[in-house]
Amino acid sequence: MWPSDLGVIYGRLNNLNTAHGFSSGAKPYIFQEVIDMGGEAISKTEYTGIGAVTEFRHSDSIGKAFRGKDQLQYLVNWGTAWGFAASDRSLVFVDNHDNQRGHGAGGADVLTYKVPKQYKMASAFMLAHPFGVPRVMSSFSFDDTDQGPPTTDGTNIASPGFNSDMSCSGGWVCEHRWRQIYNMVAFRNAADGAELQNWWDNGSNQISFSRGNKAFVAFNNDNYDLNSSLQTGLPAGTYCDVISGVKNGSSCTGKSVTVGSDGRASISISSSADDGVLALHVNAKL
Template sequence: MMKNNILVHLALVLLLLSGIIEAQHEPHWWGNRNTIVHLFEWKWTDIARECEEFLAPRGFAGVQVSPVAENVVISGRPWWERYQPISYKLVTRSGNEAEFADMVRRCNVVGVRIYVDVLLNHMSGSHEGTVQGTGGSVANPNTKDFPAVPYGEIDFHPSCEIYDWNDRFQIQNCELVSLKDLDQSSEWVRERLVEFLDHLIQLGVAGFRVDAAKHMPAEDLKIIYDRVRDLNIAHGFPRNARPFIYQEVIDHGHETVDKYEYSPLGAVTEFRFSEEIGGAFRGYNQLKWLRNWGPEWSFLPSEHAFVFVDNHDNQRDGGNVLTYKNAKQYKMATAFALAYPYGITRVMSSFDFQDRDQAPPADENEQILSPQFDADGACVNGWVCEHRWRQIYNMVGFKNAVRGTEVSNWWDNDDNQIAFCRGNRGFIAFNGNGWDLKERLHTCLPAGVYCDVISGALVNGKCTSKTVVVDEWGYADIDLRADEFDGVLALHVNAKL
């Protein structure tokens, strides 16, 4: 009897833990919204305004913001200085704590959630002598002295270099590009990290992107995640809601430390998604093979996968990854990512860069510039703002319109022309060939006239560009020429004239 009671108790504990774990895969979106945008290096005041004036009206679900903790000031102000914290004060080039709190509140009010890029693995890298932070703190990274936390040498792993990426010990105990590696098994370190995350939750954030998660043992992260408080009901979250967690784990396949170790704790960045979708739309793989996109490509299960065409790191690394610099193919890949029901999707919003280390747009005093917009709403002063490209934000609307439906009626020409339905709510076609796509295809849509939301938009009941007539049986003549500005045509029920 005693043994049976113990087994029942263990089962209940496991069930409870399972509930906590599964809850941390929930992004807490409003309504049918389901796309996050990374406003990379934007100021808090600008994000607040963007939530109210652009993101909410166009159905974006959330914003990933750059790291919020005080970082070391580095000559030339490269973007990666934000990934070298020296304290947990909320003062960066994006703004101070009051501005951050105001941004979170204003974005929550209009239903746009905020997810913070957090640095739990490390503090600043090596620098000569005492360094100054963006909030006025000082530190000596070489001696692992960070008095504003405070952290001292005892709170870090002994210094060593990662030179063997097949060695688990080195990956999780040595220093990633000289960044001082915190010891997450230390109770003092855990308490400081939980305090930091709790403070952000109290201010109303919905969750976290955990940078360099691969470099911390999953068992240590689980302890930290489980201790973090529930989301703040004062910001519209339900009681007992757990923060959404997505973890940066770079896994190209056959890794010693792999993505599956972290997926029970929260979502995981699926970097192979970027590589494979980039290869397909660059023409290295036929689009017809995208029919079974997802786990059959050795990706994570959909509910565990956090996906993107590019991110702030890999857009600077070359290879197969598409970026704003390959505009037509980039828009096609992004449209596919938003149209095909796989993973939790984030779109990138960049600044223009000519070299890997380049700082975000700034004035002569190294203060980050606010984005400026032309008459069409596109950014013009060094910011790229892919999320403001019509072809991308209209696909966010498509994704919202078809939420909850599956792929059906897949068609391809046995090469690089493909099309499919999303239930009876959406239809999309792609032309990756050097010749025109002219086919009569089943759109699955109710009869009527639809506006193509790629070549134009439905504005005040009128379509600004191409329209498509769907007959009573759901068929339509699809015409997508090889020389068109975009290689996509997309229709959905909310774009019916």
């Protein structure tokens, strides 16, 4: 669609309704599906002046990194240096409804629920990193890439069932209900406004960083354990790892990490762990 025509349409939109908590003069958030992997005739830069765009290069690049085709240490300059649109103009995602099935941009490098460990790690990185406006996927399982959602009779869509851990069943994947993903949404909210600091890597596929003094995350995508004393940026105290569990009253249902007065903590992530990521934030402090 011609960008100037879209600009006219967007310009006719009403301001958002202050009765629903929006500030006076607030406009809708607009994102536009533009598939621009760098070689297309249509460029995302034609559209970023009037709204955000779907940043498919983010999906492709994060897939390559957590599939092991690129080393995690290279993520130190994650953002526009990777060819992405500006942060406030990039709607970012690990996968979407098309490319999780091999349709559209990204190809075989796109991560999906079918490789859960890498998928959770990539989703955690996306949600922990300040770049872009993240979108969390929620889908249904498929074997055939043209397959539709689960049905009761071949026609009517079946409702999901729910497991004891609040995840879905009955053919529904519901990635947004995976503890490791929804807890990272809470991490992002806790870290809001804090800059990326205290980057560390081992020169390979173990990395960590803090979001100011509000949150800390570490990843291990190597085939050996991560056992290091790392600077978390956090105030001293004991924190619950929100990947392996949650804060429950005065204890953690998963792992806990003690941060010293110097902000450092002993961080361990086994290469054989179900989740190759550990995450702490101020709202998960005991």
